[in-house]
Amino acid sequence: MSIAPHEAIGAAIAAARRSGRTALVGFLTAGFPSRDRFRDDLAAVAAAADVVEVGVPFSDPMADGTTIQRASFAALANGVTLPWILGEVAAVTAAGGAPILLMSYLNPLLAYGLERLPRAAAAAGVAGFIVPDLPFEERAELRGALDREGLALVQMVTPVTPPQRLERLCADARGFVYAVTMTGTTGASAEVPADVLAYMDRVRRAAPVPVCAGFGIRTREQVARFAGHVDGVVVGSALVEALERGEDPRAFLASLR
Amino acid sequence: MTSASGGDADTVASVPDRRGRFGPFGGRYVPETLVAALDRLQAGVDRYLANEDFQAEFRSELATWVGRPTALTRASTLSRRWGAEVWLKREDLAHTGAHKINNAVGQTLLAKRLGAKRIIAETGAGQHGVASAAAAARLGLPCTVYMGAVDVERQAPNVGRMKLLGATVVPVTTGDATLRVAIDEALRDWVADPEGTYYSIGSAVGPHPYPYLVRELQAVIGREARAQMLERTGALPDAAFACVGGGSNAIGLFHPFLADASVRLVGVEAGGRGEGLGDNAASLTYGTPGVLQGSYTLILQDEHGQVRETHSVSAGLDYSGVGPEHAYLLRTGRVAYEAASDAEALDALVECARHEGILPAIETAHAFAGARRYAATHPGARILIGCSGRGDKDMPILQRTVLEGLA
Numbered sequence: 136m137s138i139a140p141h142e143a144i145g146a147a148i149a150a151a152r153r154s155g156r157t158a159l160v161g162f163l164t165a166g167f168p169s170r171d172r173f174r175d176d177l178a179a180v181a182a183a184a185d186v187v188e189v190g191v192p193f194s195d196p197m198a199d200g201t202t203i204q205r206a207s208f209a210a211l212a213n214g215v216t217l218p219w220i221l222g223e224v225a226a227v228t229a230a231g232g233a234p235i236l237l238m239s240y241l242n243p244l245l246a247y248g249l250e251r252l253p254r255a256a257a258a259a260g261v262a263g264f265i266v267p268d269l270p271f272e273e274r275a276e277l278r279g280a281l282d283r284e285g286l287a288l289v290q291m292v293t294p295v296t297p298p299q300r301l302e303r304l305c306a307d308a309r310g311f312v313y314a315v316t317m318t319g320t321t322g323a324s325a326e327v328p329a330d331v332l333a334y335m336d337r338v339r340r341a342a343p344v345p346v347c348a349g350f351g352i353r354t355r356e357q358v359a360r361f362a363g364h365v366d367g368v369v370v371g372s373a374l375v376e377a378l379e380r381g382e383d384p385r386a387f388l389a390s391l392r
Numbered sequence: 393m394t395s396a397s398g399g400d401a402d403t404v405a406s407v408p409d410r411r412g413r414f415g416p417f418g419g420r421y422v423p424e425t426l427v428a429a430l431d432r433l434q435a436g437v438d439r440y441l442a443n444e445d446f447q448a449e450f451r452s453e454l455a456t457w458v459g460r461p462t463a464l465t466r467a468s469t470l471s472r473r474w475g476a477e478v479w480l481k482r483e484d485l486a487h488t489g490a491h492k493i494n495n496a497v498g499q500t501l502l503a504k505r506l507g508a509k510r511i512i513a514e515t516g517a518g519q520h521g522v523a524s525a526a527a528a529a530r531l532g533l534p535c536t537v538y539m540g541a542v543d544v545e546r547q548a549p550n551v552g553r554m555k556l557l558g559a560t561v562v563p564v565t566t567g568d569a570t571l572r573v574a575i576d577e578a579l580r581d582w583v584a585d586p587e588g589t590y591y592s593i594g595s596a597v598g599p600h601p602y603p604y605l606v607r608e609l610q611a612v613i614g615r616e617a618r619a620q621m622l623e624r625t626g627a628l629p630d631a632a633f634a635c636v637g638g639g640s641n642a643i644g645l646f647h648p649f650l651a652d653a654s655v656r657l658v659g660v661e662a663g664g665r666g667e668g669l670g671d672n673a674a675s676l677t678y679g680t681p682g683v684l685q686g687s688y689t690l691i692l693q694d695e696h697g698q699v700r701e702t703h704s705v706s707a708g709l710d711y712s713g714v715g716p717e718h719a720y721l722l723r724t725g726r727v728a729y730e731a732a733s734d735a736e737a738l739d740a741l742v743e744c745a746r747h748e749g750i751l752p753a754i755e756t757a758h759a760f761a762g763a764r765r766y767a768a769t770h771p772g773a774r775i776l777i778g779c780s781g782r783g784d785k786d787m788p789i790l791q792r793t794v795l796e797g798l799a
Contacts, residue, residue, distance in 0.1 A: 194699040195572065195684060197579045198423045204566060216696045241421055242683045246697025268421045268683070272411070293425045295586055300428070318425050319584040 139285030140262040143234045144186055144310040148345040148366050151185045157358060158185035158367030159388055160347050161374050162238065164206035165189050165223070166215035168379045174223050176378055181232035183385040185367065186311075186347075188265060189224060191217055191239035198267040200322030202372035206379075217247050221259040228260025236289065236310070238265040241277075249277055253284040263287025263310045271304055289313050294334050305341035312342040314365065316350045322372030323351050327360040335364040358391050407720060412600020412687075414720035420599040421683045426579075429586035434601045436506045441608055446501065453497050454612065457530065458487045460494075462613075464620035467777075469747035474767035479629065480779040481617040483641065484752060488523045488553075490781030491613055491641040492594060496523035498609035499592040500531050508590035511535045514578040516543055516571035516637065517708030517755060518550025519781055520594030525559035527592075535559040538577045540570040543707045550785045568701035571637075571711045575685050595638025596715035599686030603643075603715050610644025617776060618648050625774065631656040631766055634778035635758040636676065636729065637709035639718045641780035646727060656728070659718060660762035662704035663731030669694065673702035675714040676722050676729040684713040690722070705734040705789065706754035708781075732761035738794055740764060741783065753781035754789065 138146065151158035161184030166173050181187050192207035192215055199207065217239070224235055237256065244252055244266065256264070263286045269277065271290065278288045287310030292301055295318055305312055314335055316327070339346045348361050349369030358368050370391060377387040407414040420430060440446040454460040462485050467478040483491035496513075503511055511528045513535065515521030521537040528535035537554055541563040544551050554561050567573040575598075582591040596606040621629055632649060634642035636659040649655045664672030669692060672678065679690035684699055692700050692712040704710040721727035732740075741757035743764075744750055752760065756779055763777050783790065 193697075194567070195576050197576050197685070198425075198583065200580075208566070211698060240683075242691075242693070242699070243697040245682055246693065246695065267423050268686075270420060270422060270424055270427050272427075273419055273421060291424045293423075295425060295428050297428055304424075315425065318586055320580050 140234070140257065141285055141287035141309045144236070144262050144287055145344050147185050147234050148311060148347070152366055156392065157362045157365065158345070158347065159391060160184060160186040160188060160349070160367050160369040161384065161388055162188040162190060162369060162371035163378060164192060164203060164210055164375055165220045166192070166210040166213050167206040167375065168209070170213040170215060174226055176384065177223060177227045178230070178232065179384045180374070180388070181227055181235065183388040184233050187233050187235045188238045188369065188371070189220060189235055191220060191237055191243055193240040193243055196240065198320055200320040200372060202322045202375050206375050217243050221255055221261070224261060225259035234262035235260065236263045236265055236287070237261055238267070241266055241269050244277070249280050253280045253286055257284040257286060261286065263289055265289040265291070265313060267291065291315055292338055294318065294331065301338065302341050305338060306343070308342055308344050311345040311347050311367065312338055313369065314338045314346050314348050316348050316352070319350065321350050324353050327357055332360070332364045335361065339365065355391050407717065408600065408604050412604065414717045415723060417687070417689050417716035417719040418600055418603060419688050420686060421688065422599045422686050423583060425583045426586055426599070429582070430599055430601070432506065436502055437601050437605050440502055440505055446505065450498055450501055453501070454494065458493050458497060459485065460612065461616045461620070462486050464617060464624060467748050470744065473747065474764055475771045476767035477772070477774040478763065479621065479774070479776045480750070481613060481645065481776060483613060483778065483780045484750065484756070484782035488519070488526050489784065490519040490523070490753065491610060491644060492520040492523040493526070494612055494644070495594065495606050495609045495640060496520065496527040496592060499590070499605070500524070500527040500533065503533065503590035503592065504531055506590065508533065509588040511590050511592050512538070512578050512581050513592045513594060514538045514571065514574040515594060516540070516574070516710060517706065517753065518543065518547040518554070518785055519708060521559065521561070522550050522553045522557065524592050524594070525554045525557035528559065529557050536581070537561050538564055538574040538581070540568070540574045541565045542569040543571065546789050547707050547785050548788055570702070570707065572699065579685065595640040596643045596717060597638040597685065597687065597713060603687065603717055606640050607643045607647055607717060610640050611647045613641065613644040613778065614646060614648035617645060621776060627774065628652055628655050629776035630770070630773040631658060632776040632778070633658050633660060633759045633763040633766070635709060635755050635780060636661050636714060636718060637673065637711050637755060639715035641778050643715060643717055645778040650726060657726065658762055658766065659727055659729045660758045661729060661731045662706055662709035662758060663733040663736070664703040665734055669700050671703050672731060673704040673710050673712070674731040675712060676718055677731045679714070687716045689713055689716040690719045705737065705793065706758065708753065708755040709758065730762055732758045736761040742794055750779065751783040752779055753783045754786050756780045
């Protein structure tokens with residue numbers, strides 16, 4: 136590959152923009168609703184979304200709402216582990232498709248070992264990580280380790296991030312900036328008032344990489360509202376629920392465009 | 393990372409650093425949404441903890457509403473039975489029945505000054521919930537308490553007390569439905585409203601600055617006990633014991649003694665029904681380093697970093713993690729930690745009740761069990777026990793365990 140994995144994320148989002156679309160970042164919890172079908176589900180999402188986030192289940196998902204909590208607990212009950220996830224991801228990335236990031240709380244990554252994680256992840260074709268309980272001040276060790284393999288550590292910002300801090304967080308971002316739409320956990324349906332769009336505009340001005348909005352995005356109308364203010368939107372709980380209902384993720388994601 | 397070597401008192405007393413690190417432990421592992429809220433809390437702690445007006449109001453509330461200083465009781469019969477000199481620091485006599493009120497009053501006063509519109513809290517045994525509800529009622533703030541559904545059932549008397557004090561009690565049914573998931577749920581509430589809500593955490597756990605803040609508010613226990621021991625006996629204790637779940641009463645008792653190298657400090661964890669993962673809640677005894685609920689500490693987890701459910705007969709100790717300062721004090725060797733089983737704790741509870749006329753909380757009874765063990769190998773030792781709370785709340789579980797055994 137001629138470009139680093141973290142650059143592949145931005146390239147995928149830029150390609151969507153060139154074709155006049157807001158990029159779709161699809162999230163699914165690894166091994167949910169079915170451990171056996173996960174590889175097919177992941178391949179389907181990777182074929183339909185511009186970027187994919189695979190949720191590594193954790194026992195204490197404090198930033199997540201009820202849907203992803205439920206998915207995480209069910210996946211853990213199904214015996215899902217990070218080594219298993221890397222194997223499944225490797226099988227899917229071998230066939231190409233959208234860049235895949237892992238979204239994981241810090242502790243499963245610490246248990247795997249920060250020394251061996253980046254190489255194993257890069258070998259599996261992972262493009263980067265999103266770690267919701269790792270704030271900017273605590274990230275140096277993981278960021279350094281991921282940098283060595285060219286993997287992104289995606290930075291989250293929120294509507295309550297103070298302006299100067301926002302600048303600092305964005306300036307050093309890799310992959311994309313994950314702009315959380317609201318205070319709260321994942322999944323709760325968010326309205327998209329004008330001040331949220333103004334905040335997205337501020338993030339976009341500060342960020343040298345694409346900006347994707349996430350948390351509570353469930354409908355085509357919401358996606359349309361963000362168009363022009365962000366480069367992409369993250370669809371998480373709604374996609375997890377569609378998979379849970381047995382719907383084809385390709386059709387569901389197409390319905391949001 | 394600071395290396396944690398030796399038990400040097402000056403080093404031990406100077407933690408945490410500005411980043412909230414106790415040696416390698418502590419820190420602040422939270423979603424970005426909470427960073428600004430924690431920065432505001434830190435600024436409030438810096439501004440008010442050393443502020444004379446704040447301290448005057450805190451001292452006044454402790455003296456006239458909480459009932460401090462709490463008594464130091466000589467346990468004459470236990471002394472004779474154990475062949476030691478046993479003293480009890482009576483936090484069970486504090487308003488609402490446990491040491492938790494010291495922290496709840498202090499944090500609620502701080503919340504008022506920071507302009508909070510509501511207080512949220514988690515609770516295990518219900519004692520921090522009751523203390524938070526009482527402090528919020530007194531200071532005129534609405535209060536919501538998250539409590540695991542299992543704990544709601546086994547600590548039913550405290551649920552009623554919280555409701556009478558005007559609090560909303562939210563049962564949490566995820567996971568093992570005990571303290572850990574109650575903290576997760578409180579964090580989710582706070583994430584939803586980081587600017588208007590004050591999260592009054594009940595133990596010396598969580599992201600910086602909570603472990604420091606809670607220690608400072610609870611250190612009144614050890615300061616009083618140290619002065620009372622000197623006044624009553626002319627000497628410091630040879631050893632001091634406290635139970636450890638999250639570890640707030642233990643750090644409160646121990647911290648003022650850290651520089652007294654002659655005083656052996658022992659934290660007693662919940663040994664539950666055995667050593668296996670899931671059979672106890674003894675994170676310092678059996679845990680490994682990891683990040684849980686905002687801090688890097690010792691936790692009970694599997695090889696994949698999944699935090700495991702715990703078991704203890706005592707709801708207040710039934711927690712997979714522990715305050716980061718205890719992990720540090722274990723590593724430096726300044727404090728020793730050991731586990732007492734469910735059966736040992738219940739046995740110690742009955743002994744204290746029968747012979748001293750004091751019904752301690754089941755949590756507290758773990759400290760008695762540790763002290764009794766120590767006395768057996770140290771005849772004549774002067775022993776201080778942190779009697780952290782009273783056992784009235786434990787009647788449903790005592791009915792099923794001890795009383796039915798007696799019948």
